[in-house]
Amino acid sequence: MSPTPHSGPAGSGWFDDAAGPIVRPYALTRGRTEYDADVLDMVALIVTEEPAGGAEGTGGAGHGPGDWAPEPEHETILELCRTPLSVVEIASEMELALGVVRVLLGDLLDHSLVRVRRPAPVAQFPSERVLKEVIDGIRAL
Template identity: 45%
Template structure:
């Protein structure tokens, strides 16, 4: 029997538990991979020593297409739990195949008062 996916039917998908996809790991190697962080491919070639699974390659295919994809969106698009995606993204980060950008901090976002002043100024025009 092939070690490829064993299918129950088209809708059920592969019979592989999430912990098996992450090779039994539950934590990412990087704390930077929170739900709002965005990830993008670096475009570097896959190192010879890298052991990438089909899910790793699916992630690379998805994040290589855009300027940055939130971690939560990667999980949703690939239909895998966020915890598994964070572990797999940590692997890719360790190999230098992705880069992580943190969302702007609350201190960097405009305050409600500033936004109201801008709106009032625009209305006054």
């Protein structure tokens, strides 16, 4: 189904009857296409940082009120990441392209509003033998 122009209450906009308002990825990222850091791979876990000193708002420590204002998508990410989520889970929840989410996360990371945690390396997980023994033990109960 192709988008059709539609006049809404706040003026004209582009709408897709099935999807609702269409916002192009470059509009969400202000034309940026990638974040410079390699820390935001698909499995990196993102968690919202509590503001220093319990301050209200999302201005971040050391940033004045005029420096940067989060967009609604940033606020959504902060809300989602109260419980750690991977970058790919955030993209899925928000129904946005992975690259767009990485740029938005980069903004939040630059303003110390989120923290990146690496998932445990595979070597730290129990071996297959240990897992089979646990399952056998549970079945024996």
